[in-house]
Each structure stands twice: as C-alpha cells, then as structure tokens.
Amino acid sequence: MTTIADPKAPRAPRPGPGRRVTRGNVEMASWLFMRISGVVLVVLIFGHLFVNLVAGGGVKAIDFAFVAGKWASLGWQVWDLLMLWLAMIHGANGLRTIINDYAEKNATRLWLKVLLAASFVAVVVLGTLVIFTFDPCPAGAAAGTLPSFCPAP
Amino acid sequence: MTATLEPAASTAVGEVPTFQVTLKIARYIPSDAPAPAYGEPVPAGTARWDEFQLTVHGTDRVLDALHQVKWDLDGTLTFRRSCAHGVCGSDAMRINGRNRLACKTLLKDLDPSKPITIEPIKGLPVIKDLVVDMEPFFASYREIMPFLITGANEPTKERLQSQTQRDRFDDTTKCILCAACTTSCPVFWTDGQYFGPAAIVNAHRFIFDSRDEGGAQRLEILNDKEGAWRCRTTFNCTDACPRGIQVTKAIQEVKRAVITRTF
Structure with a gap:
C-alpha cells in the first residue's frame, strides 16, 4: 500500500520570485532621522546664516579673521561639525532613497550608491579635518588679516 | 372630470x-x-x-x-x-x-x-x-493578512464595539480593492515590490480594529524596506481613491503606530 504524500489539491507555484522579506527597524530609523535632523538643521542653518550675514558687521565683515575667530571657539566648532554631519547624512540618505526609488537595474543602483558613499566619506572626512586642524594664526601671514588674538609676529 | x-x-x-x-x-x-515557459520573455x-x-x-x-x-x-x-x-x-x-x-x-x-x-x-x-494582471496587487493584499485575528475563545455572542472604536478605522473599511490608489503611486510604478497604498489601507482597517489582535504582526510586516516607509506622501493615492478614503493619512497613521510600538 502506498501512502499519499501530499493529499492537498495540486496548486501551481506562485509565478515570479516574490517579495524578499526585509523587515527591521533600519528604514524606520532612517525615516525618523530625516524628520529630526531636518528640524535641527533648520535651527543650525538659519543660526549660521544670521551670525555670518546679518549680525555684527554683516556680510561685508566676513574675511579670514572672522572665520578663524569663529573656529577658535569650541562652541562654533561643535555647531559647524553638527551642521556638516547632519546635513551630509540627511542629504546622503535622501539621495539613497531617490536612488532606491528610481534606479531600475540592480547594477545601476549599486554603483550609484557606491558613488554616493564615496563622496559622502570624502566630504565628511575633509570637512571634519578642516574644522579640527584649522590653524587660525598661520605663520608668515600679514598681521592685518589675522584675528586679534594671534601673537604678533 | x-x-x-x-x-x-x-x-x-x-x-x-x-x-x-x-x-x-x-x-x-x-x-x-503560445505562452513561453516561466522566465522566458x-x-x-x-x-x-x-x-x-x-x-x-x-x-x-x-x-x-x-x-x-x-x-x-x-x-x-x-x-x-x-x-x-x-x-x-x-x-x-x-x-x-x-x-x-x-x-x-x-x-x-x-x-x-x-x-x-x-x-x-x-x-x-x-x-x-x-x-x-492584478496578481502582484493581490499578493501584497494577502501578505498583510486581511482577516480578523483573535486569540481567545470565541464569544457566544457577537464581538461588541463602541461607536468610537468603530470610527477609528471606519474610513479604511470603504476600500473596494480597485487598485486605483496603488497604480497611481510613483513609487509603485518604478518599484513593483512596494506593498502599495491599498495593502496598507487594508492593514490599517484591522490594525485599528479594537476586536483584532493581529495588529502587532501586521505592523511588523509593514515595517519592511518595501513597507510603509516607502511612502513619499505625494497624495496621488488620496486623489485617486474613488471611495474618498484618506489613503495617505491612513499610511501616516500606520507609520506612527510602528514608531510608537518601537519606542
């Protein structure tokens, strides 16, 4: 006597590969980050614009001494670092979403994301280096162009 | 006369x-x-x-x-x-x-x-x-389990619900599965893997139903790379719905439920 292995009615397999299950909180975190960083960036960027372009001597006062003076204080270093990192992650994440939405081939999507990641790393590393290794009193510069706290040459 | x-x-x-x-x-x-074998053009x-x-x-x-x-x-x-x-x-x-x-x-x-x-x-x-071919559309619909899920024993009478509890999901009960919303969605056009508005609307109908106990499972299903987070709130779906369902609003409520469930 033979047993019937599967007495269920035959059913044609579902055509196509179907959806890959990609659950997890990554997309949720990315979605939340965009909202939160967006709000923070509004404050950071408008604060930056106001201090640089409106307050004090206005836009005409921007020169090497002004920037060097700002970056000599820890507060402005943190402000600019936050602005750099949040803006870069926010923007890169937005571009990642656009690539996911509009790239039709897997290879195109992969290469665009590699390009995006490379440019992200380059800008973030360079920007961070500039903020922290910036020398407000370079040797050999004319005294009139330096911030007031530099020692006289 | x-x-x-x-x-x-x-x-x-x-x-x-x-x-x-x-x-x-x-x-x-x-x-x-004649139709070619599966996978052939x-x-x-x-x-x-x-x-x-x-x-x-x-x-x-x-x-x-x-x-x-x-x-x-x-x-x-x-x-x-x-x-x-x-x-x-x-x-x-x-x-x-x-x-x-x-x-x-x-x-x-x-x-x-x-x-x-x-x-x-x-x-x-x-x-x-x-x-x-509506099959991809209905495949997404099946995936969110569009049926009542309960754990405890069946009550001897009907499952009672207050008017307020019913109003919570009343809008999304109107869906007739015509696919007008899903096929008006630009994300669905370029990536057919996205669950689409209609599936999320029908998940919403059960997630916010006080009699249903499968809400956490459905939120887990929609907390997917291709789930509710792909919505870009373009409102094409709300404009397209012939039943006047506030589709984008329902999707946002599902997103919020996923977030409040996590934190």
Whole structure:
C-alpha cells in the first residue's frame, strides 16, 4: 500500500520570485532621522546664516579673521561639525532613497550608491579635518588679516 | 372630470441632451504565440491608440461609452466591469491621465471638446487592452493578512464595539480593492515590490480594529524596506481613491503606530 504524500489539491507555484522579506527597524530609523535632523538643521542653518550675514558687521565683515575667530571657539566648532554631519547624512540618505526609488537595474543602483558613499566619506572626512586642524594664526601671514588674538609676529 | 394622459407635455420635459465625444483608447493585443515557459520573455503584442466618435447622453458615464464601443463598433475591445455602479472595483482605469472608475465618471465632466484618453492602470502588466494582471496587487493584499485575528475563545455572542472604536478605522473599511490608489503611486510604478497604498489601507482597517489582535504582526510586516516607509506622501493615492478614503493619512497613521510600538 502506498501512502499519499501530499493529499492537498495540486496548486501551481506562485509565478515570479516574490517579495524578499526585509523587515527591521533600519528604514524606520532612517525615516525618523530625516524628520529630526531636518528640524535641527533648520535651527543650525538659519543660526549660521544670521551670525555670518546679518549680525555684527554683516556680510561685508566676513574675511579670514572672522572665520578663524569663529573656529577658535569650541562652541562654533561643535555647531559647524553638527551642521556638516547632519546635513551630509540627511542629504546622503535622501539621495539613497531617490536612488532606491528610481534606479531600475540592480547594477545601476549599486554603483550609484557606491558613488554616493564615496563622496559622502570624502566630504565628511575633509570637512571634519578642516574644522579640527584649522590653524587660525598661520605663520608668515600679514598681521592685518589675522584675528586679534594671534601673537604678533 | 376624468384623469387623462396629456401627450403634448410628456415629450419635451426630461429629455436628456446628447453630444459628441471622441474616445482615445490605448489598445494592446497580445501575441498569438503560445505562452513561453516561466522566465522566458513573453512575445510582444501590438500596442496602438484607437479613436472612436460617439454620440452620448449627458447622463452617460465613461463605462457607457466603452459599452457603446464594444457592443456597436469594435467587439474586440477588452475591459473589466462587473457591477457597473462603483462598488465592485473592476473598472479602474486611467482616464485623461487620472485613475478613476469608468462607472463613476460622467463624460460631461471630462471636457468632451477634447478626445478623452483611456489607458489601463499603470504599474501592472497589461494582459489585453484595459485588462491588467492584478496578481502582484493581490499578493501584497494577502501578505498583510486581511482577516480578523483573535486569540481567545470565541464569544457566544457577537464581538461588541463602541461607536468610537468603530470610527477609528471606519474610513479604511470603504476600500473596494480597485487598485486605483496603488497604480497611481510613483513609487509603485518604478518599484513593483512596494506593498502599495491599498495593502496598507487594508492593514490599517484591522490594525485599528479594537476586536483584532493581529495588529502587532501586521505592523511588523509593514515595517519592511518595501513597507510603509516607502511612502513619499505625494497624495496621488488620496486623489485617486474613488471611495474618498484618506489613503495617505491612513499610511501616516500606520507609520506612527510602528514608531510608537518601537519606542
């Protein structure tokens, strides 16, 4: 006597590969980050614009001494670092979403994301280096162009 | 005095005005070659635009015009329709660039001075003319488990619910699965893997139902790379819904539920 292995009615397999299950909180975190960083960036960027372009001597006062003076204080270093990192992650994440939405081939999507990641790393590393290794009193510069706290040459 | 019919008054009153329209219909005739094995390319059919001049009444809908074409002019025109009264959701199509039900769209509201374009809904494979393969759409619908999930023993009477509890999800119970929302979504056009508005709306219908206990499972399913987070809030779905469901709002409520569940 033979047993019937599967007495269920035959059913044609579902055509196509179907959806890959990609659950997890990554997309949720990315979605939340965009909202939160967006709000923070509004404050950071408008604060930056106001201090640089409106307050004090206005836009005409921007020169090497002004920037060097700002970056000599820890507060402005943190402000600019936050602005750099949040803006870069926010923007890169937005571009990642656009690539996911509009790239039709897997290879195109992969290469665009590699390009995006490379440019992200380059800008973030360079920007961070500039903020922290910036020398407000370079040797050999004319005294009139330096911030007031530099020692006289 | 005896009551008599007054023939003179009956003709003029109530006469529906007629006017001319041109229908421009996207046709797709599949190839006659036998269907290839799965994974092989399907032989391409022929696609073209057909124009039909019709005399229609002011009370006619797009569906009546399509009937007139199919019954009197070109019997090969293929489209879906069942109830013809906006409830079954069979005849969603892209009319003048917008997803609507042919049975709920009056021709007089569509500017009859220009040709009225009728295309199949976008993002799903066309089988013939205005008929698309709805299987990917229903696969997403099945995945969110559109049925009541309960844990405890069945009550001996009906499951009671207050009016407030019912109002919480009332809007999303109106869905007729016509696919007008999902096929109006730009994310779905470029990535057919996205669950789509209709699946999320039907998940919403059970997630916020006080009698249902499968909400956490459904939120888990929609907390997917292809789930609720792919929504870009373009509101195409809300505009397209022939039942007036606030689709984008429902998707946002699902997103919020996923977030509040996590934190």
